[in-house]
Amino acid sequence: MSESRKPAEEYVVIRHRPGYRLRRTLILLTFSISAAVVGYVAGMAQGGFRFSTAEESRDRLEEQVDQLRDQNRKASQQLVNLERGRSIDAQALNQARRTIVDLETQIASLKADLTFYKNIMAPSETSKGLQVDRLAMQSARQEGVYNFKLVLTQVGDNKSYISGVVAVNVIGIRNNEKEVIALRDLSDDIDDLGVKFRFRYFQDIEGVLRVPDGFEPLELQVVARAEGSKSSQAERTFDWDELTEN
Structure with a gap:
């Protein structure tokens, strides 16, 4: 077997x-x-x-x-x-x-x-109404040229629109003297000294900024003014080096 x-x-x-x-x-x-x-x-x-x-x-x-x-x-x-x-x-x-x-x-x-x-x-008690929330600057890969973005906000009371104008100035030095240049003179995207705004929550203002030869920027000053029943003013100054360090 x-x-x-x-x-x-x-x-x-x-x-x-x-x-x-x-x-x-x-x-x-x-x-x-x-x-x-x-x-x-x-x-x-x-x-x-x-x-x-x-x-x-x-x-x-x-x-x-x-x-x-x-x-x-x-x-x-x-x-x-x-x-x-x-x-x-x-x-x-x-x-x-x-x-x-x-x-x-x-x-x-x-x-x-x-x-x-x-x-x-949900804002704090000290930060209500019109605010200059932030400003961002980014190099456009061309010497002296930057993309900018300014953000305005209405904090707290958003039931109605807020409107007004915002002015932006670049403060710097040229020929060893202090000089203030309006954003309108540095950007083709801005036509007026005061840029109009109208929004409920926030509004972006964007464009391209070109720094002129021989001018050394130090600060960027933003002044926003609301008109009408919500009349108010918000100011903020940004250090140029901090804005452009990235």
Whole structure:
């Protein structure tokens, strides 16, 4: 009686691809981040300047921050797990680190916007009414040329519009003497000494500024005046070096 033969053992060969699972995870994570950012930008395009109301803006931003925090936590844990492994290619690891940095940058940006809207809706007692909220300057990759963005806000009482004019002057030195130049004389985007504004929550004033030869800017002074029943004035002076250090 012949002995029964055991079935032959089978072996399956699996190709070893270092970093494959990480790259697949990063692709899915990047897709999720892109979807969140697209949703955020799409929301900004609805109504008014960016959103239909400041309340909706605040709620959307809070939701976006929570989502990005969750994604950042998962990405950080994935990175820790992979760093403990033995077979990780450097390219995949670097990509994971860059993804986490991008997430943290997006979270910081959204938190700044969220704070902006919260301040409009729930201001302190000392910061109500017309405000010169912020001024941003960015080099246009051409010597002496900058993109600028001035943001005015109405804090607290947003039930009605506020209107008036805002004047911007650049204070500096030329030929060892102090000189004040109106923004109108430095930017083709500004036609008048006083730029008109009218808004409920906030308004952006943007354009390109060109510094003349031989002029050394020191400060940028903003004076906004509201007219009518909400008559008021807001002033703020910005240090030029701090504005342009980035």
